[in-house]
Amino acid sequence: MSYKPNENDLMAYLYGELESPEREAFENYLFEHPEVRLELERLQKMRTMLSEVKDKEVIAPPIFVDEGKARVMWDAPYLKTIVSIAASLLLVILMGRLAGMKIQYEASALKISFGETQTEANGGVQAQVAGASLSAEEVQSMINASLLENNVAMQSSWKETQEKLDASINKSLAQNSSKIDKLVRDASIASQDQIREFVAGIQTENLQLVKSYFKMSSDEQKQYIESLLVDFSKYLQQQRNDDLQLVQTRLNSLEKNTDVFKQETEQILSSIITTVGNKNSIGMTN
């Protein structure tokens, strides 16, 4: 056999895309060459394994296609950044202007200020500072002197206030204690009488309360029992009537029954009598 399939034919056969004449040739070849058959089987197994990978379910998101013309300018690579930098610079300048910011550079000093500049005042201070030239010792002694003065003054004022405070505290203590004593005494005297009155008041109130309560409850109980009795007697009456009616109906039905029974027995008796009479008469004739 001259036919020898290559791997491409094998693939085509595996996926069923080999056309009819070649297909037959290939199948014949397979029949004669078990090693190719084995290879095909292995590939087939591989395919079955591959078919285990299932599709993932997915929901198509909405896709919006714009015309793509309006945005061409914005898509230019640097334009966006340049424009945004310009915009932020503008914003900064505007803010500075609104806040009244001034930036000056004079005499090797950069000054950034908001609002009016106060160059004159600064100049005055500087002049004063320049005019008063003092040695370190003098300054030290001046500081010491002022510190001493301060200390003395503060101590004296402290003493004064201390004394004043003591005096006022003593005074108010004396006043308050006498007042409190008086008040307590008054209260103790007054309270005994008041308590007695109060207790008496409470007692009488309680007495009245209990009295009225008893009266009320007894009234209520009376009424309740009366109504109960009435209801009960009514109920009894009703019951008796019902019972009487029941007995009446029973009696009636009994009466009826006995009547019917009587009639029936009469009928039966008469029929028996007649049949016996007939038999006798027949027997007589025989």
Next chain:
Amino acid sequence: MVDTLLNIAMMHSDTLVTRAKEGDQNAQGKLIQLWYKRIYNFGYKFFLDHDLAMEVSQKTFISMCKNLAGLQDNARFKSWLYKIAVNYCREEVRKKKGDRSLSFDVVWNRDAEESPKWESTGQRYDNPESQLHRRELADILQQALGELNVEQREVVIMKEYEGLKFREIAEVLNISENTVKSRMYYGLDGLRKILDRKNINKDTIGYEL
């Protein structure tokens, strides 16, 4: 490919394509609905990554809507669409090569945090053990696919999962049919070798072929 209603609808989307070409947005939307799952799954098997697959499919369909008017033969719509998708996939691969950052899904395994993977499979009638085996096998196969080189991977996915004919794949990739077949052969062979190396065969996977 299994003959589902969706597949049948996809095979007969000629009128839809003509309408979409004329700029009918409704028809375009329907085309997207029909084909989105296929392109997404192509992308997913290609990258084994949901986000990349979504990105590629969205780009593909945006490009489809823009360039549909240039499609000459309606019958070639399928291979034309896959051509766009393949190009975007390759673009992503090129991007990924230069990209040193880690995907967020690698750092934080979202699937592992949520629920066992087999819960989302459709075959609930199987017993859980074989379901888990199948799921594992599917994962291993997916990984093996990812280890193939790009050229073989494209061909294997398009042939095995997207059901394109060799002729169509050749059209998509602009190569000869024989090259496609040989890539397919070496792709399958490579897969088998990868699985052998991982010591995966029917005994270890516990799956009766």
